[in-house]
Structures are given as structure tokens and as C-alpha cells.
Amino acid sequence: MISNDQSNVRLIINIAQQTLTLYRQQTKIRCYTISTAKNGIGSQQDSGRTPLGKHAIAQKIGVDQPINSVFVGRVPTGEIYDPILADKYPDRDWILSRILWLRGLETGINKGSNDQGGCDTYERYIYIHGTPDSEPMGMPYSHGCIRMRNQDIIELFTQVIEGTPVSIVAA
DSSP: OOOOOOTTEEEEEETTTTEEEEEETTEEEEEEEOBOBTTOBOOSTTSOOBOOEEEEEEEEEOTTOOTTEEEETTEEEEEEOOHHHHHHSTTOOOEEEEEEEEEEOSBTTTBSEETTEEOOTTTTTOEEEEOOTTSOOSSOOBSSSEEEOHHHHHHHHTTOOTTOEEEEEOO
């Protein structure tokens, strides 16, 4: 059983391993299999890549929503994902169950802009979120966000608070 004590919690997302690890103090509590960007690593606007570096959870969205709740623009639509809905909207990038919206903490790396343009994680709408259980995990497949199984994101959501540190590392 995972404790609800949210003090001294941090998350490490490892792109090479396709894992998100939850730590409390220096103790590894849980390791989840995830899916990061199919376009690889990067922080530039419209790159479809997952940004590296130091982040924090800026907003928690979706508390008390049912599992498989569909979000568009961070707002629950009232829909519950199922294969019939998937067939109706085959091109949707499904954001389900919960959203942990990330904010970059390193100016010019994942916050603000750099000589190549915008590189701001928050303004790029990079989240940790649920995805259909039919989607692959353990391999890069997202549009830049960090995808998780719905049960996993719901569990993780209860373990973190806004401001929880998140480090995204290449390996």
C-alpha cells in the first residue's frame, strides 16, 4: 500500500528506460512503465518531443473524475473512453483520467525561450496523463507528454501535490 504522505516526494522520469519512479525522501516507492515522445527528446515549441531537466507539477487536474474520463483542453468532456468512442474519433490524442501539468524550472532549457525560440514546458502543455489501455507502454509513442496507464496515473495523482519536483532524464 502506498502512503498518502506527500512530503519529500519527487518523481524521476527516465526516457531510456521509459519509467517514472516515485521517491519519498531517498526511498524508491514505486516504478511505473510509461511512454514518452515518439519524436525523442527536445524542448522546442511544436517539436512533439519530451523535454529534459528540472520540472515541478504546476497543476493537478481531474480529481474525482471517473477512470477513462476524456479531457480536451484540460476540461472533462463528460465522455468515458471506450472502443466505440475511439472509432468515432480516430485522430484524437486521448488524454484520460487525470492530468499532472508540468512547469519547467530552467530558463532557456524548459522555461521561457532560447535562441531557437519557445522552449517552455508549461506553454507547450506537457503533461503526465492517462492514455487508453490499448496504447503501448515501455516505448516512445506520445506527442511529447508522458503517458501512463489509467490506474497508474490515478494512483500517482494521490501521491503528489502541486509543486512536487519532477526530473526528466535521458538515461
